[in-house]
Amino acid sequence: MPELPEVETIVSDLKPVLVGRFFVGLTGTHKNSISGAIDNIATIKGGKVVEVKRRGKFINIFFENDYVMTIHLRMSGRILTRDLNEEQLKFERTRIDFNDVSLRFCDVRKFGKVWISKKSEYEKVTGISKLGLEPLNNELTVEKFIKIMNGKKGTVKKWLLDQSLVAGIGNIYADESCFYAGVRPDARMEKLKRKELEKLFKSVMKALKQGIKNRGTSISDFQDAYGQKGRNQELLFVYGRGGQKCLKCSNTLERAVVAGRGTVFCKKCQK
DNA sequence: CCATCATCCTGCCGGC
DNA sequence: TGCCGGCAGGATGATG
Numbered sequence: 001m002p003e004l005p006e007v008e009t010i011v012s013d014l015k016p017v018l019v020g021r022f023f024v025g026l027t028g029t030h031k032n033s034i035s036g037a038i039d040n041i042a043t044i045k046g047g048k049v050v051e052v053k054r055r056g057k058f059i060n061i062f063f064e065n066d067y068v069m070t071i072h073l074r075m076s077g078r079i080l081t082r083d084l085n086e087e088q089l090k091f092e093r094t095r096i097d098f099n100d101v102s103l104r105f106c107d108v109r110k111f112g113k114v115w116i117s118k119k120s121e122y123e124k125v126t127g128i129s130k131l132g133l134e135p136l137n138n139e140l141t142v143e144k145f146i147k148i149m150n151g152k153k154g155t156v157k158k159w160l161l162d163q164s165l166v167a168g169i170g171n172i173y174a175d176e177s178c179f180y181a182g183v184r185p186d187a188r189m190e191k192l193k194r195k196e197l198e199k200l201f202k203s204v205m206k207a208l209k210q211g212i213k214n215r216g217t218s219i220s221d222f223q224d225a226y227g228q229k230g231r232n233q234e235l236l237f238v239y240g241r242g243g244q245k246c247l248k249c250s251n252t253l254e255r256a257v258v259a260g261r262g263t264v265f266c267k268k269c270q271k
Numbered sequence: 272c273c274a275t276c277a278t279c280c281t282g283c284c285g286g287c
Numbered sequence: 288t289g290c291c292g293g294c295a296g297g298a299t300g301a302t303g
Contacts, residue, residue: 072297075295075297107280109280110279111298163297260274260276261295262295
């Protein structure tokens, strides 16, 4: 599923493709995917793209004309760049056309969404306003991380996944971060000592940066804007490896449900 | 205040 | 081989 590194990969692909292009139209074969966009389609026609930016797991395409197109891929969404005359793709829910390129929003599970809203209100409309700190633009320091997480009642995994604290971490990177930190995902956050919180912070950063460096984790069919797979799945220690041997100590990895999500960890390496 | 559950949706996997 | 139940899961909202 697309998390921060996957969305970052897509955004870095889209930027050179879209900036300077003009919006032509948006058509949806699945209404729920574009419910937030329909009213404003006409408003941004002819609008020039000035910037493409990620915030948490959201993609934002900024137009010169004071509007923003926002996309959230949720579970199974993909954005693929195609020629305008290319036929409809499998699971294509929405196509977003620019003067000489077409974005195809493909989404098996139909959870993803597209919005078009005014710059002055897009954060409210899309839910971006509820997001917490960005991990990778120096907004999130170790001190801020400790301040945010320290004393939170509940499992470590639950708080790592909470987008209103730190934006962008999902199931894959939460499990990998916990492994790096030597902390069980079902450990209580309020019981972590300062040293452990520091280690957790470094682990989150390491996991996310490594994910970006390797252009995302293609374990559940993630693809970048050109349909290419990432490489980060080759570097996972725990996610998706329940029942297999720990790569560090050869112990059999545990599988459990934590914070309502499938979770894998090593009982020996993580406390 | 907290956790858990249902919802949305459909491909895929295991069991029989 | 084929059918079917159940699972996966980001985010939100309802329920215990």
